[in-house]
Amino acid sequence: MPPRIKICCISSKEEAQLAISFGADALGLVARMPSGPGTISDDLIAEIAKSVPPPVATFMLTCETAADEIIQHHYRTLTNTIQIVDELKVGNYHTIKTALPAVKLVQVIHVIDERTIDEALAISEQVDALLLDSGNPNLAVKELGGTGRTHNWLLSRKIVEQVKVPVFLAGGLNVANVRSAIEAVQPFGLDLCSSVRTNQKLDPQKLELFFEAVFN
Numbered sequence: 001m002p003p004r005i006k007i008c009c010i011s012s013k014e015e016a017q018l019a020i021s022f023g024a025d026a027l028g029l030v031a032r033m034p035s036g037p038g039t040i041s042d043d044l045i046a047e048i049a050k051s052v053p054p055p056v057a058t059f060m061l062t063c064e065t066a067a068d069e070i071i072q073h074h075y076r077t078l079t080n081t082i083q084i085v086d087e088l089k090v091g092n093y094h095t096i097k098t099a100l101p102a103v104k105l106v107q108v109i110h111v112i113d114e115r116t117i118d119e120a121l122a123i124s125e126q127v128d129a130l131l132l133d134s135g136n137p138n139l140a141v142k143e144l145g146g147t148g149r150t151h152n153w154l155l156s157r158k159i160v161e162q163v164k165v166p167v168f169l170a171g172g173l174n175v176a177n178v179r180s181a182i183e184a185v186q187p188f189g190l191d192l193c194s195s196v197r198t199n200q201k202l203d204p205q206k207l208e209l210f211f212e213a214v215f216n
Contacts, residue, residue, distance in 0.1 A: 108131045
């Protein structure tokens with residue numbers, strides 16, 4: 001089965017419709033972040049999410065690290081999925097799921113070394129999906145996504161093979177490497193941002209080439 005495609009860093013209702021027209025299964029809407037591209041206001045996230053037809057998923061990317069803050073952030077945006085890009089440090093996933101039973105939780109795991117596998121296994125029992133990215137939350141200014149870098153796909157493959165939830169692959173995916181990434185990792189879904197943009201704007205030609213590379 002071909003992987004689902006999530007187009008991230010959506011910045012307007014027009015970009016959302018463009019991504020959907022090429023076959024995007026999910027859209028990433030990036031809230032305030034310490035670094036990285038594509039951030040928009042919570043009000044605009046809510047406006048775009050409201051315009052997206054089912055069954056397309058709307059992912060609100062939050063850097064909040066407390067369960068209660070994540071819940072409050074959701075109430076401001078009303079997407080159908082929350083993508084938690086940093087470690088959950090206060091509270092737990094159960095609290096979020098109890099408060100928001102209809103909302104899917106996707107935890108980002110930044111693939112750094114072999115220890116990442118154990119982290120992914122433990123968290124996978126508590127969320128609806130994982131997203132493997134190439135950031136580094138340990139830096140002074142946290143990298144929580146949007147790096148444009150690939151990571152060690154062998155580690156990602158080990159995670160995919162061992163967890164029971166869907167896994168999205170992110171980090172430096174483009175038309176030249178996406179087939180290799182699919183073969184190496186066998187992910188449920190792919191997540192991309194910068195490689196389908198020109199001057200920060202979603203590029204129809206790049207979208208077309210990417211979708212062709214995945215499905216042909």
